[in-house]
Amino acid sequence: MTMKQATPIKMDDLDPINALNMPEMADMTFAMDFLLRAKEGVRNTAAALTETASPQARAVLRSQLRQGVALHQEITELMIRKKWFHPYELKEQYQLDQLSANKTVQIAQMKLFPDDTRRKGMFDRTPDEHIGGNKA
Amino acid sequence: MAKFLEGDHLINEQQTLAPHEALELHEMLNFKTLCLSKSKLMQGLVFDQELKDLMQKDVQQSLQAIADLQAIYGHAPFQAPVPEFRPTPILN
Numbered sequence: 001m002t003m004k005q006a007t008p009i010k011m012d013d014l015d016p017i018n019a020l021n022m023p024e025m026a027d028m029t030f031a032m033d034f035l036l037r038a039k040e041g042v043r044n045t046a047a048a049l050t051e052t053a054s055p056q057a058r059a060v061l062r063s064q065l066r067q068g069v070a071l072h073q074e075i076t077e078l079m080i081r082k083k084w085f086h087p088y089e090l091k092e093q094y095q096l097d098q099l100s101a102n103k104t105v106q107i108a109q110m111k112l113f114p115d116d117t118r119r120k121g122m123f124d125r126t127p128d129e130h131i132g133g134n135k136a
Numbered sequence: 137m138a139k140f141l142e143g144d145h146l147i148n149e150q151q152t153l154a155p156h157e158a159l160e161l162h163e164m165l166n167f168k169t170l171c172l173s174k175s176k177l178m179q180g181l182v183f184d185q186e187l188k189d190l191m192q193k194d195v196q197q198s199l200q201a202i203a204d205l206q207a208i209y210g211h212a213p214f215q216a217p218v219p220e221f222r223p224t225p226i227l228n
Binding site for chain 2: 010024026027033034038041045046052053054056061067071075078082129
């Protein structure tokens with residue numbers, strides 16, 4: 001396993017400059033992912049509810065929709081309080097958007113992992129090798 | 137078993153889902169499963185304790201949501217006994 005840095009070398013994942021504000025940047029990214037999942041969940045559940053007639057299914061989906069809306073609100077309020085999300089200060093939100101996009105592009109251009117990550121040798125066997133390919 | 141009329145159809149608790157309802161549950165169950173794995177695994181990466189606590193709350197809610205969805209998905213027209221391992225063999 002060799003780690004080769006893509007040229008030209010501007011910085012690598014060991015450069016201490018990358019640790020600057022790293023926890024805040026990381027948490028902001030995770031919170032944004034969490035918020036988007038909550039939002040997508042509300043939309044998916046509402047869409048499923050309008051496609052369903054079974055009273056049992058509707059009851060479950062309706063309660064999950066309520067729960068999802070409440071969770072979305074909690075995440076939004078947390079993100080606003082932590083200054084990770086600025087729904088009313090659009091210039092600040094614009095700056096955050098651009099900075100996190102730039103930072104993520106920088107990370108994506110780094111060589112973080114070895115070329116071979118199959119790791120198959122770490123497992124004792126192929127689970128179904130006794131079955132034979134003709135039955136697979 | 138509670139029975140009540142809805143339109144012309146007699147509906148009871150164990151009624152088989154319509155195919156399109158089963159597909160909605162397929163999508164909801166897989167979405168919830170993915171969200172659960174993300175909220176669980178990301179707790180190992182976050183620094184902020186409040187964010188972690190909120191993710192743990194999502195994990196608890198998702199566990200209940202998945203149990204409820206699984207129970208209803210069991211009435212899908214294509215439901216089948218669930219084996220212990222995946223039905224298709226894993227070969228390299």
